[in-house]
Amino acid sequence: MVFRFSSISDNEVIERIRKGDEKVIEYLYKKHFRMMANLITKNNGTEDEARDIFQDALIVFWKKAISGDLVLTSKISTYLYSICQNLWRKELERKHRYSNEEKDDVVKEDHDQAERVAIIRKCIDELGETCKKVLTLFYFEELSMDDIAAQLGFANADTAKTKKYKCKVELDKKVKSKFSTLDFFD
Amino acid sequence: MQHENVQSELVEKYVMGKLSPSDVQSFEKELNSNAQLKSEVSLQKAIQEALIEERKAELKAMLQAVAVGATPTIYTWLRYAAVSTGLGIGVWFGWQQLGAKKDLPQEKIVAVAPMVKQAEVIQNQPQTEVVESKTTQAQPLEKEIAKPSKTQKNRKNTVQKAESQQEELVNLPVIEHNDEHHGLNNHPIKSASAHEMPNGNIAHSITESGVADVSVKYDADKFHYKFNGEKLVLVGDFSNGQYEILELNKNNKKTLYLYYQKEFYNIENNNLELSPLQKLTDNLIRKELKIKVK
Numbered sequence: 001m002v003f004r005f006s007s008i009s010d011n012e013v014i015e016r017i018r019k020g021d022e023k024v025i026e027y028l029y030k031k032h033f034r035m036m037a038n039l040i041t042k043n044n045g046t047e048d049e050a051r052d053i054f055q056d057a058l059i060v061f062w063k064k065a066i067s068g069d070l071v072l073t074s075k076i077s078t079y080l081y082s083i084c085q086n087l088w089r090k091e092l093e094r095k096h097r098y099s100n101e102e103k104d105d106v107v108k109e110d111h112d113q114a115e116r117v118a119i120i121r122k123c124i125d126e127l128g129e130t131c132k133k134v135l136t137l138f139y140f141e142e143l144s145m146d147d148i149a150a151q152l153g154f155a156n157a158d159t160a161k162t163k164k165y166k167c168k169v170e171l172d173k174k175v176k177s178k179f180s181t182l183d184f185f186d
Numbered sequence: 187m188q189h190e191n192v193q194s195e196l197v198e199k200y201v202m203g204k205l206s207p208s209d210v211q212s213f214e215k216e217l218n219s220n221a222q223l224k225s226e227v228s229l230q231k232a233i234q235e236a237l238i239e240e241r242k243a244e245l246k247a248m249l250q251a252v253a254v255g256a257t258p259t260i261y262t263w264l265r266y267a268a269v270s271t272g273l274g275i276g277v278w279f280g281w282q283q284l285g286a287k288k289d290l291p292q293e294k295i296v297a298v299a300p301m302v303k304q305a306e307v308i309q310n311q312p313q314t315e316v317v318e319s320k321t322t323q324a325q326p327l328e329k330e331i332a333k334p335s336k337t338q339k340n341r342k343n344t345v346q347k348a349e350s351q352q353e354e355l356v357n358l359p360v361i362e363h364n365d366e367h368h369g370l371n372n373h374p375i376k377s378a379s380a381h382e383m384p385n386g387n388i389a390h391s392i393t394e395s396g397v398a399d400v401s402v403k404y405d406a407d408k409f410h411y412k413f414n415g416e417k418l419v420l421v422g423d424f425s426n427g428q429y430e431i432l433e434l435n436k437n438n439k440k441t442l443y444l445y446y447q448k449e450f451y452n453i454e455n456n457n458l459e460l461s462p463l464q465k466l467t468d469n470l471i472r473k474e475l476k477i478k479v480k
Contacts, residue, residue, distance in 0.1 A: 025245070025248075025249065026248065026249065029254060030252060030254055033254035034254075051254070055245075055246050055249045055250065056246075058245075058249060062245065113232075116232050120232055120233055120236035121239060121240050124236060124237060132240070135237050136237055136238075136241035136244075139237040139241075140241035140242070142202070172229075172233070175229065175233055179229070
């Protein structure tokens, strides 16, 4: 697979993201990785951690840009850099906390929750690609029905809304078949 | 039915944080006295969280497959697809033919520069020759992206470097990374210095490579490989298609394989001498790898 990008302006990046062009974040990833890696590796991190943090930062950026929440007051690289700084600071704090605290209860709780999410993700996978796309665009990207229709080539927002409704009902049904109601009592 | 739909919509908006403050207040009042509603909210929270996780995982997997930096990605499968050498890959960092002798046996001496950051592909050539690398300098990324490859024109008599060729090399195996500039050294925590700040040009952070200091011999008939530090060096004529480096993480052990022309080859990561690539014979692993390259 070969990606051909000459330099893309920040405005064009945002514009492409709003159209759902995922290749743009690959472009940003390649373009700015070294800078972010330097930030992490010079602050007690490894290259793998840098990869992880920068990927998370790009996902934050993607979500903000695609949902229209992003108001850029600086260059994208500066913005990404500050997200990485924040994420890495949090990660260092988390590591520090984890090494100092009694963590048995936290671990068990995390584990239960992770298990529950993993089971539901299996149900999501069983839905099929279109349903998965509609639901993730609605719940993660938080796109409007108009935008979902445009991205997925549906006739209009009503079609998208009906599709989303049907997919969600099917997902709920699948999930409920895997859990008893009691599983969701806190 | 109508009531159920209205309630589902309320629950959905509540979980997504899209209710107005006054609606939140009345909803929570109801929530505290209605166990069934409470359970439904928990369920919907878990479902929404799973959908969010699913999407994040999808985006992460997409980025994870993009070759950046210089170390092989771990924890998951990696696929580094190199573009066919016929199309031209890598940066020509300088080459020099010292003479081709057609009547000599198929043997070559190749020198490779020690400090490039990505996998190297050394072209097979029909005659004995010496290929020597020159000192290379990192180029600004933007510039590299625009730089056309000359691979096709100059395929023979060369050592190819994958380093920094963003446009055509995005998926080359990236194996090296431990040099003084980008190594995994732990430094004391400090605030970002000025040179780390974004300025639109990150070339200054890319190290310069050193001069050639490694010489190896190999038979031109076979594909060869070795590790030069953490950098994988591949030798052979890969012009018939793209190859992929696969990493299998099994039983806490990471193993690399090369996939080329529907065949898998073993890559031992402790192999420091140029050796022929051996075909993978373990059928179980072959089967597993086949699923991944489909």
